[in-house]
Amino acid sequence: MSRITIPIGPQHPALKEPLSFLLTVEGERIVESALRIGYVHRGLERLFQDRSYVQNVHIAERVCGICSHIHTTAYCQGVEALLGLEVPRRALYVRTLLCELERIHSHLLWLGVLAEHIGFTTVFMYAWRDREIVLDIMEDLSGGRVAHAVNAIGGVRIDIENDHIPAIHARLDELERQMEMFLGVIQHERTFQARTRGVGCLTQEQVQRYCVVGPVARASGVAMDIRRDQPYAVYDELSFRVITADEGDVWARTMVRALEIVESMGMCRQLLDKLPEGPLASRAPRRVPAGLVISRCEAPRGELLYVIRSDGSDRPARVKIRTPTLPTLATLKDQLRGVHTADVPTILAGVDLCIACADR
Amino acid sequence: MNVELLLQALREVLSAPSLDAEYLPIDETCIAVPAECLRRAVDVLVGRFRVTHLSTITAEDTGLEIVLLYHFWDRRGLTLRTSLPRDGPHIASLARIIPGAIFYEQEVAEMLGVVFDGHPVAASLLLPDDWEGPPPLRRPTGDDV
Amino acid sequence: MSRRSSLAHLLPELVRTLFARRATVRFPSEPPVLAEAYRGRGVVHAELCVGCGLCVRDCPAFALELEREGRHRFRLVHFEDRCAYCGQCVDSCRQDAIALVSEFPRASPCRTAFTRVLVTHEASEE
Numbered sequence: 001m002s003r004i005t006i007p008i009g010p011q012h013p014a015l016k017e018p019l020s021f022l023l024t025v026e027g028e029r030i031v032e033s034a035l036r037i038g039y040v041h042r043g044l045e046r047l048f049q050d051r052s053y054v055q056n057v058h059i060a061e062r063v064c065g066i067c068s069h070i071h072t073t074a075y076c077q078g079v080e081a082l083l084g085l086e087v088p089r090r091a092l093y094v095r096t097l098l099c100e101l102e103r104i105h106s107h108l109l110w111l112g113v114l115a116e117h118i119g120f121t122t123v124f125m126y127a128w129r130d131r132e133i134v135l136d137i138m139e140d141l142s143g144g145r146v147a148h149a150v151n152a153i154g155g156v157r158i159d160i161e162n163d164h165i166p167a168i169h170a171r172l173d174e175l176e177r178q179m180e181m182f183l184g185v186i187q188h189e190r191t192f193q194a195r196t197r198g199v200g201c202l203t204q205e206q207v208q209r210y211c212v213v214g215p216v217a218r219a220s221g222v223a224m225d226i227r228r229d230q231p232y233a234v235y236d237e238l239s240f241r242v243i244t245a246d247e248g249d250v251w252a253r254t255m256v257r258a259l260e261i262v263e264s265m266g267m268c269r270q271l272l273d274k275l276p277e278g279p280l281a282s283r284a285p286r287r288v289p290a291g292l293v294i295s296r297c298e299a300p301r302g303e304l305l306y307v308i309r310s311d312g313s314d315r316p317a318r319v320k321i322r323t324p325t326l327p328t329l330a331t332l333k334d335q336l337r338g339v340h341t342a343d344v345p346t347i348l349a350g351v352d353l354c355i356a357c358a359d360r
Numbered sequence: 361m362n363v364e365l366l367l368q369a370l371r372e373v374l375s376a377p378s379l380d381a382e383y384l385p386i387d388e389t390c391i392a393v394p395a396e397c398l399r400r401a402v403d404v405l406v407g408r409f410r411v412t413h414l415s416t417i418t419a420e421d422t423g424l425e426i427v428l429l430y431h432f433w434d435r436r437g438l439t440l441r442t443s444l445p446r447d448g449p450h451i452a453s454l455a456r457i458i459p460g461a462i463f464y465e466q467e468v469a470e471m472l473g474v475v476f477d478g479h480p481v482a483a484s485l486l487l488p489d490d491w492e493g494p495p496p497l498r499r500p501t502g503d504d505v
Numbered sequence: 506m507s508r509r510s511s512l513a514h515l516l517p518e519l520v521r522t523l524f525a526r527r528a529t530v531r532f533p534s535e536p537p538v539l540a541e542a543y544r545g546r547g548v549v550h551a552e553l554c555v556g557c558g559l560c561v562r563d564c565p566a567f568a569l570e571l572e573r574e575g576r577h578r579f580r581l582v583h584f585e586d587r588c589a590y591c592g593q594c595v596d597s598c599r600q601d602a603i604a605l606v607s608e609f610p611r612a613s614p615c616r617t618a619f620t621r622v623l624v625t626h627e628a629s630e631e
Contacts, residue, residue, distance in 0.1 A: 038486035045471075046496055055565035058591045081385035126518065129528075143542035143607075149591045157596060158542070181514045189511035208412045211460030224413070229435050230387060292429075293385045294437055296415075305431065307418045322416035322431075327460055359486055 001026045006341075010039045014345050016113065017355035025341060033336045035329060041359040048319040053079055053153060053288055056316065060306075063321065064357045065146055066109060069102045070299040072151035074306040075319075077232060078295030079153045082288050082310050089234070090278040091155035096233040097271045098138065098150050099297075100264040104175070105134040105146075106300035107257045107264075110352045111182065114254065117345035118195040123185060130178040133171050140164070155281025165272050172265050179265070183258055196251040200335045200347040203248060210330045214302020216351055219256045220248035226298035237274070238267050250350035257352075286314045299324055301352055323357035361409050361434045363389050369404050388437040390429075395442045398430070399452040402440070405432060406457055414454070417464040419472045421446065421499045426472060430454075450475035471497040537609050544590045544605040547583050549623040553602035554581060556626060560594035560603055569594060579626050585610055586619040 003026050010018035018039035024032040044063055048056050060075040061068045073095055080087055087095075108131040115123035135145040142148035142158050150156050160168075186192050202212070207220045217224055225242040227235040243259045245252035288310040295306045302324030311317040328351045335347050363381055371379045374397045381389050393401045405411045411434045418429040426449050430440040444451060453476035454461040465476040466485040473495040484491065530538055539545065556579035561569045568587040573579045590610075594603050603623075613619065 038484065038488065041486040043496060051565060052563070054563050054593065054597070058565040058589060058593060061591070062589070077386070122515065126522075132528075139540045140542065143540055143544045143592075143605075147591075149544065149593075152596065157592070181518055184514035185511045187511075188514070192511075209459050211412070211414050211458065224433075230437070232386070291385070292390075294388045294431060294439060295386055296433075296437065303415060303433070305415050307416075307429065307431070309420060317422075318418070318420040320416070320418040320420075322464075326416075326463055330460060330463055 003031065008344075010036075014117070014348075017353070019353075019355050023336070023341070023344065028340050028342075030336050030339050030341065030344065033333055035332055037329065037355060038359055040356055044360045045319055045321060048316055050315070052286065052314045053316060054286065056319070057151060057153060058149070061147055061149065061151075063360055064323070064354055066106050066354060067102060067299045067301070067304075067357065068147050069098045069150060070297050070304055071306075071321075073099060073233070074295045074297040074299075074304050075308070076151045076153050077297070078293040078306045078308045079288060079310075080284070081293045081295065082291045082308065083153070083284060084289075085154055085282050085284055087155050087282060088279045089276045091280050092234045093271050093275050094156045094158065094160060094280070095151060096235065096238075097160070097268060098142070098148060099233065100267045100271070101134055101138050103264045103300045104261050104268075105131055105138070107261050108134065110257060110300075110349075111254070114196075114250070114346070114349040115192075117349040118192070120189075120192060123182070123192075126178075127182065130175060130182075133175045133178070137168055137171050140167075152281055152284075154284035155279070157281070159280055160272075160275060165275075168272060169269065172268060176262075176265060179258070179262055183262075186254055186258065193251060195343075195346055196254060196350070197247070197249055199250045199339070199343050200253075200350050201247070201249045202331055202335065206331060206334060207248075211327045212302075212331060213327060214299070214324045214352075215253055215256045215260065216328050216331075217302065218242065218244045219252035221246050224303065226296050226303055230296055232295075232297055234271070238270050240267050250346055253350050253352075287312065288314070288316075299357075301325055301328070301354060301357070321360055323354065323360070325352075325354045325358040328353065329358060361411055361436070361438065363438075366405070366409060366438075367391070369408055370401055373400055373404050384439070386437075388439055390439040390441055392441045395428075395444050395451050398428075398440065398442050399454065399457075402430070402454055402457055405438075405440075409434070411438065412458065414458050414461050414464070417461065417468055419468040419474060419497070421472055421497060423499050426474060428468070428474070444474065448475075449473070450477055452477050453479040455480055471495055473498060539607045539609060541607055543607040544592050546608040546610055547585075547588065547594070547603060547605055547621075547623060549581060549603045550601075551624045551626070553600045554624045554626070555600060555602075556581065556624070557599070559597045559599065563593050563597040565589065565591065565593060577626060579624075580622055581624040583621045583623050584619060585621060586616060 006023045008021040010020045020036040022034040060071045063071045112124040112127035139145045142150050202220045204221045207217045207222050223244050240263045243256045290312040292309045297304045305322040307320040309318040381391050384390050413433040415431040415433050420427045426444045428442050432438040470484050470487050558571045561571050566587045566589045568584045570582045
């Protein structure tokens, strides 16, 4: 059988963001693949050097559209550490609440995208409809569905009124009922299982070799979660499970993310119930003393790093961002080798790529 | 991973009795090693201490030198710091010990012009194929820190 | 974990959805539904603005410009087409003079429509 090379992207109806694949197929099977990214590289690390720490909060927010809040969290946390600034507890609670709400909305978005890619449009529609519940909570709190502009260096810029808390709980109740429906469907729907079980398998060894993080790593049995391993914000005051699985296929990744949504909802409830009184921010000086900080957070897709070096001025000398999608991209060659072309969208969807994050 | 044991092992393998760790925010241990010893230090980390997770490689042109920071993770952060001259910087690639390093080295190579000896890929990661300018994160000459 | 078949989960959901209200807002013939905290059009309380320029300095999008002639004559200009509606100007202002109100910014075929003078101070010297 002869080999044909099929180019996919950078613009393609199946892709949400631009990236380019060259798939070499023999009949229906992929024999080799090559990947090219960088189509939305905006040079943000360089841009950070030309703006003040204050301005850069908003640049960090715009690295990614889906996980904007965790970027500002990692950035502000790093700058606060360089300043030796103590952030008020109430601010950290608000910050953490938005982190978990963002995780829920990101995972629901992903669930819809995966369902759409395997042809299960019903679940796509329902997932994105129910995601609106979380987006409404975030919009009522911050004014924005994404790009919430909640974080500031020293704390947060919004408050949670006590009389709004019952309304948020009610929305979480509604989402909980919907999650029961989703878990029931994906656990029992035979075509869903047929399309995702045994597809895109990664062993624990492969995950460690490529330094993969997040739900993809956890679905292959690597229990890495910054929220538990190096608790930031107020994760040390919350009770939650780190969800792992052993199968390492798209099915396992689906179960990990779905159960993480349930854990996140539990964390949101704990945060609302234990919200302490107090100020919302500490005053942050504009100039940051010279130093180096490595700030880690657990983004919806995994470990997010902000490395910031300050030189004593009001602008950072260097900001390095490592987003969780980058190591996952390295596994695609292995995942795509030998699979049916029909499984390509499933595998791409299964790893929850965020190319805006990877390219910066 | 026990930092004291790691320091002892590195001092022995690199013949550097004065090697020491400094502590950086947030809860990060940082050890400075000479560039020509980096590969051996990583061999110790991976081989003896089973630290396999490389979070990323940060590189900066400070105007005086190129600083490379290799950020490892083993329930806590560990950074190996090294520096290269601005003229003709090159260092051994970690690609064969840690395949996950390939993308990070590729990015440092295109953004700062560092050559990673033994790196398997010569292409750009983020920059367009027809990029003609200097490596974007290099400081223009004449700038100091 | 529920043991009902997937159809037993989907059918009630289908019925629920069939009788749900329309979610689409027929903008612009229907007004957009905005949250109270929505960061929309920028407005300045002219009597509070002292033309200090902190908002200009802290804007990440360079969307504000201050034109000064001495202490009492200045204009604060807002470039809506550069604005990211982040609200940093609101935080930076020490006089609480600037706000992003819950009003949807309008589109326009003409770019100059996006340059707005927010404040004009032309008080004569004492």
